[in-house]
Amino acid sequence: MTTTFDKSERMIWAGQGAAYAKSFAKLCAYPVPQLLDATVVGPGTRLLDVGTGPGTVAAAACARGATVTAVDAEPTMVELAVQAAPAADVRVAALPELPFADGEFDAVVANFVLNHVGRPGVALAELRRVVRPGGWVALTTWASPPAPGQALIGRAIQAGGAVRPQHLPAGLAPEDDFPRDESGLTELMYATGLREAVCETLRWDHHASADEWWSGPANGVAFGGQMVRSQTPQIRADIKRHFDLFSSEFADEDGTLTLPHAALLARGRR
Template sequence: MAQTAFDESERRTWAGRADAYAGSFARLCAYPVPLLLDAAGVREGAQVLDVGTGTGSAAAAACARGAKVTAVDADPGMVERAARTVPGIDVRLAALPRLPFADAAFDAVVGNFVLNHVGRPREALRELRRVLCPGGRAALTVWAAPPAPGQALLGRAVRAAGVGRPAHLPSLAPEEDFPRTERGFAGLLAETGLTGVECDTLVWEHRASPEEWWSGPAAGVATIGQVVTSQPPSVVAEIKGHFEALGAEFTDRDGMLVLPHTALIAHGRSPSE
């Protein structure tokens, strides 16, 4: 199946940015990992697939539980970074919705925010169901919408500078999208054949220095980074100025940003034979 325009944009967005992601947004994205592994039933001896492993945080945590972990990512730099983070695990270059594994190969599959980055979420979930053994569990996270105030900070700074989404960054096709709510995310998993689906909302405050938080977009990390770095230097400076001004409402006495974030975590089982 050919990649969508959204998939191709995602590959360009993340190319060469593994280290910049590790130094900016990776800590934020690692927050749900323990809950994600619990939801997937990751335990000692389980065959676990971590899809969209990024820097390897979920894979490392699953290994620490004694699981036998395989990890994949669509970006070569992330694969290399994850291999350094979790020495000795099987890390492969692969992209949803096509994985290089046999049917029913895994007891558990986890995908930490990976569905945010695929052009065909339903096809991706069907593929995850395919590689799950009967009764195996899948657990995934996505960002909730509308975004929490901390998550929206960088976008607010961009809009304050009068910047919109550039034409070279396509959005997910409307027919592929789904409501980023508990009901919408649970419905997506159930639609693709998983059973016993449950979805919960995670709310937490992420602490980061202003320098760390700005370093991600300044290096072109994620869609927000692509929006920022596609602007001329004068506009980038204006966006940064708005970021600093708007960030004051989230700044504590130590000068750290305290950023409220909200995500959804959903899990379900592959039907038993």
């Protein structure tokens, strides 16, 4: 069942494929090799990539010789994924209900998808449903509390005095949420029927110019971008001023930002 949170996410990401590809896509590409290793993707593997975005995971899996199906809820993302992974079967589809048979795939991956669904346990159970018995499901999601680089934009939004508009959800219902740490995600994997579940924390530095990093929120990408674009001109200016101030904490001599990030990578076997 689609929740209010799910509907809000569809609205937030509507038409944002190109803006995402130019801002946060490179950041989210970091765990892709680990995801494919976790699901033992190689020649002939029937892989489902859920929430493919601009097709980064799908393209990497095709390069390994896998038979790839990729889906995303946002048509502009699907258009980019078709270009990035022409050998894959790419289509519009979304959690919590995927248009595939039980056990249709050898492996299923979802890169930074669980943080965009209203009922993570239900979504994860659906990923389990479409993988064959003995197949692997692997996913990533952002860790909490966020690493300093990940928190930069949120700090600027808060310091600028932003007010959350009514169309953006405050968060998940308590009964649907889970602790965003290794223990919490591992327990969620087991709760949805996966076995041999393990989770690790990935840490890395993402490098970007201040202009590139600001382009995401400036163009309304993700929750933070919608927060920025929903404010008055004065508050938007204050957010940008604080962003410039806080960015200096991460700037190298040439002005490039070195932004520490942390994410959870988990896998389990059906």
